[in-house]
Amino acid sequence: MxxxxxxxxxxxxxxxxxxxxxxxxxxxxxxxxxxxxxxxxxxxxxxxxxxxxxxxxxxxxxxxxxxxxxxxxxxxxHTLAVQQGLRMGMILFIVSEVMFFFAFFWAFFTCSISPVFNIGGVWPPTDITAISPWGLPFLNTILLLSSGASVTWAHHAIVGGFKKEAMQGLGITLAFATAFTAMQGFEYSAAPFGMSDGVYGSVFYMATGFHGFHVIIGTIFLAICTIRLSLYHFSRQHHF
Structure with missing residues (x-):
């Protein structure tokens, strides 16, 4: 006993x-x-x-x-206490990611605002042909913002109990994410500079490369969520 x-x-x-x-x-x-x-x-x-x-x-x-x-x-x-712990873990993860990318932005602004003589004293460096921000980068930005809107729609649909609309929202989000990754790869293949081309190439590929890696991981996450939603694993009360 x-x-x-x-x-x-x-x-x-x-x-x-x-x-x-x-x-x-x-x-x-x-x-x-x-x-x-x-x-x-x-x-x-x-x-x-x-x-x-x-x-x-x-x-x-x-x-x-x-x-x-x-x-x-x-x-x-996964009791309520466990779900709260998972949410707190996700919040801490996002905060750590903000700090991670903050280092790359710090490097970019340090080099661009006060360029050293080694790169010609100008930004971009004299031997670098920069990519126009109004081409693929602008289109990819629109795709990212649109994917944020569609996944938010899917979340609200799950909370409201509308499975069909949630599936549509997740499907659209996956399409946006896949298109973003494909265009990012095309941009890399057509870029007139590489990672070894000084500080500009290093900062560009490290920042955008890690961001693209996060998009790929997020796409896998959302694909798993879509499969689980189709198998009725989510409910209005429990969908974290």
């Missing part, structure tokens, strides 16, 4: 079972970053190691999400 009393959970939090996915994700991240550095410096095996890291991260994303969906949907482990 005492043993049974000890096994009764007297708190609203979810104590997760031991999982291999954090370790596998760390190994995948190591392979991704190390392989990326080797690939960019044209070392043998860098491309293979980079691909291995990407595949490992994608595999961990799938399996970890699968476990979380099972815990939330079938085991009922």
């Amino acid at each position: 005492k043993l049974k009393a000890k096994m009764v959970q007297r708190h609203p939090f979810h104590l997760v079972d031991p999982s291999p996915w954090p370790l596998v994700a760390a190994l995948g991240g190591l392979s991704l970053t190390f392989g990326g550095v080797l690939f960019m410096h044209n070392y043998e095996g860098g491309g293979e190691l980079l691909c291995l890291g990407v595949l490992t991260i994608l595999y961990v994303m799938f399996t970890w999400w699968r476990d979380i969906v099972r815990e939330a949907l079938f085991e009922g482990q």
